[in-house]
Amino acid sequence: MSRILYSGNRNASSWAFRAWLALKEQSIEFTEKIIDIRRPQRWKNLESIGEFSAPAAVPVLNDNGFIVSDSLAIMEYANELGDGSLLPINIQARARARSLAAWQHSTFGRLCSCLSFESAFYPEKKTLSADEVATIKRIYDIWEQSITEFGGDYLVGEYSLADIAFVPSVLRLTSHYQPDQRWPKTSDWVQLLLNRPYVKEWLNDANKLAPIYLPGYRNDP
Numbered sequence: 001m002s003r004i005l006y007s008g009n010r011n012a013s014s015w016a017f018r019a020w021l022a023l024k025e026q027s028i029e030f031t032e033k034i035i036d037i038r039r040p041q042r043w044k045n046l047e048s049i050g051e052f053s054a055p056a057a058v059p060v061l062n063d064n065g066f067i068v069s070d071s072l073a074i075m076e077y078a079n080e081l082g083d084g085s086l087l088p089i090n091i092q093a094r095a096r097a098r099s100l101a102a103w104q105h106s107t108f109g110r111l112c113s114c115l116s117f118e119s120a121f122y123p124e125k126k127t128l129s130a131d132e133v134a135t136i137k138r139i140y141d142i143w144e145q146s147i148t149e150f151g152g153d154y155l156v157g158e159y160s161l162a163d164i165a166f167v168p169s170v171l172r173l174t175s176h177y178q179p180d181q182r183w184p185k186t187s188d189w190v191q192l193l194l195n196r197p198y199v200k201e202w203l204n205d206a207n208k209l210a211p212i213y214l215p216g217y218r219n220d221p
């Protein structure tokens with residue numbers, strides 16, 4: 001059996017982080033090939049991925065020759081390969097989990113777009129604009145509401161694909177603006193997420209790497 005996850009730099013590849021977490025959390029055995037997605041070699045390296053995966057991006061899972069492209073598809077595939085515990089049994093909780101994961105996958109990245117995943121590892125953080133702070137507060141309100149509604153420790157009660165989808169965004173937002181007493185459940189949830197063993201394993205590796213600085217981050221208000 002040969003199952004290979006084509007991943008990216010630990011301090012840059014937030015999408016690969018999600019796919020990797022889902023596979024790990026479901027105890028799926030795989031080997032990992034890390035593709036250097038730093039500029040300028042990024043484009044040439046991703047060209048090679050395009051030879052067997054249409055998006056020409058990481059992550060990609062090669063499961064004995066069967067290609068699964070895109071992080072969300074890999075997350076769902078990992079859940080089905082495993083015990084299925086990363087999606088709730090309850091139909092409404094399952095729908096909410098999928099809705100939240102889809103939001104992260106589609107338009108969430110446009111929010112605070114200068115706060116990239118890479119910026120979470122910068123030793124010195126920028127001063128946030130008023131709009132960025134307002135956006136983060138709105139996101140914390142949404143997370144707080146969902147955790148409260150489902151009555152558990154995670155976004156839809158139990159740990160799910162929704163939580164995995166948000167791990168990189170939790171890191172980039174909270175590294176710039178911590179949730180405080182206004183969002184008690186969100187604050188507890190953040191600590192639970194960031195202290196999960198596989199999350200810590202990835203971040204321990206990421207923190208050993210030199211920061212990858214992207215243009216636009218230092219445009220302080």
